[in-house]
Amino acid sequence: MPDALSKTIPVWCAVINRAIKIRYPELPDSWDVKLYTPPHVVSTQEHRAIELLLDEWSISLANSSYDLAKLANPLRPMWITPSTSTFPSLPPPGSGKFCPVICISASKQISDAIERRGGGFSYVQGSGDDHELWGMGLTPAIFWRHRKELLDTPRSHLSDLVESLVTNPFPTESNKSPPTAISHLRGRILICALADLQSQPSGEIDQEDDTSYLLVTADPKAQDNEAQPAQPSDGGRVLHLHVASGKRGQYQFLRDILPRAMGFVGRELKQGRKVCIACETGKDVSVGIALAASQKYFDDDGTPIFEGANAGNKQTIRTRLEWIVASRPQANPSRATLKRVNEYLLTPEEFARGR
Structure with a gap:
């Protein structure tokens, strides 16, 4: 699982929850400010090391000029991977427990580095962060603008399509x-x-x-x-x-x-x-x-x-x-x-x- 899903998003959820509690002290004591990380990916030692930094970051965010909305419920990350056997249990709408932030990874956990891809994708360390190397210049804006065409294109022709979309030197008015x-x-x-x-x-x-x-x-x-x-x-x-x-x-x-x-x-x-x-x-x-x-x-x-x-x-x-x-x-x-x-x-x- 990439660090973005196992650490970055959990850290931001905890920091935002704590900063909101600082900005809005009238929130109930039950307002959840805990750090949640996937235990099979983040060790107990690393989890505790991250916890020691949360207060400093939260105070910095609370004291910034950014607008912080008073959320109805605290944020809480949850994870789904090919090894997930059951869908996470989500709180009923309006229950006031938490707002789930679903983190989805297509990579499956493997025991042997040479294992062929099966039900999921073998995770390559750092590849999720280095989209400049594998994305061929594809940006989120280009993807969403042409998502149907991209998703309907066979894998063997996908590289040619991405290259044609990225290298268009004359953006249309709708692209601006x-x-x-x-x-x-x-x-x-x-x-x-x-x-x-x-x-x-x-x-x-x-x-x-x-x-x-x-x-x-x-x-x-x-x-x-x-x-x-x-x-x-x-x-x-x-x-x-x-x-x-x-x-x-x-x-x-x-x-x-x-x-x-x-x-x-x-x-x-x-x-x-x-x-x-x-x-x-x-x-x-x-x-x-x-x-x-x-x-x-x-x-x-x-x-x-x-x-x-x-x-x-x-x-x-x-x-x-x-x-x-x-x-x-x-x-x-x-x-x-x-x-x-x-x-x-x-x-x-x-x-x-x-x-």
Whole structure:
């Protein structure tokens, strides 16, 4: 059974249950905050080691800016595998006992590594977490959009179908997702992937459109953008930047992309416009820029500010990342991106200039 089903989901169920109890102390003492793990997969020692960490995580979640709904019943994971002989006993609806979270694994437990697949699938350690290696680029969105076709296709033809669905370079309008407005920022900052834009924005934007665009394109050969004007030369409402990959790209993101992006975002916000920030995935670089802008140009209530610096601290930056994730759950900035954002915001300006 993959760790996601045997540990991650059980941990989240317990953490959410405990955080809700902290947020809503009026809940009855019978509110279940126990950690449940499958005993045949997670040892007693490991189970106890996880339990020692739950309170810290629960307090952190309870003290965050995330909305936590007051659930009718606590969450409780349950497991079904090919070795399950009977279906788990579920509480009657409205009984107030618990809300089941069913974890299903197609892998069967085997005693010999060379055993052929029979009623289930032999579990390969780590394979469930490394979908990049076996998924051929198939994403949940593509799967659900074409699920009938995928499920009806014979196994021998499945790889060809997945490849054709993934490599389509021209997404249809139905495949596009609208830019995500960060609600806590009054919708003034939006995030999306470049492919989600209806068309490539140019400097000539309809005056009735109150949105400006900051586009960041990945380019392995990208040089610093410092040779370009600090702002679009015509005062236009589209700024297109290029960022390299690897360590050079991270240095460029800190010293070039973020300063130029903040100048553009600040100017457009001050003009009363919204700013849509787009990168290749809509999950990493664009989120990092939006995070920096939300700290620099918005106060702790999400109200725009334009006078004086608002560098904040690690906690206020973390809170603003929570605002972004709450509106755009697919946001997943890398550790390197978050580190550069913190460095940009928290490093004294005179020290940054001397580096």
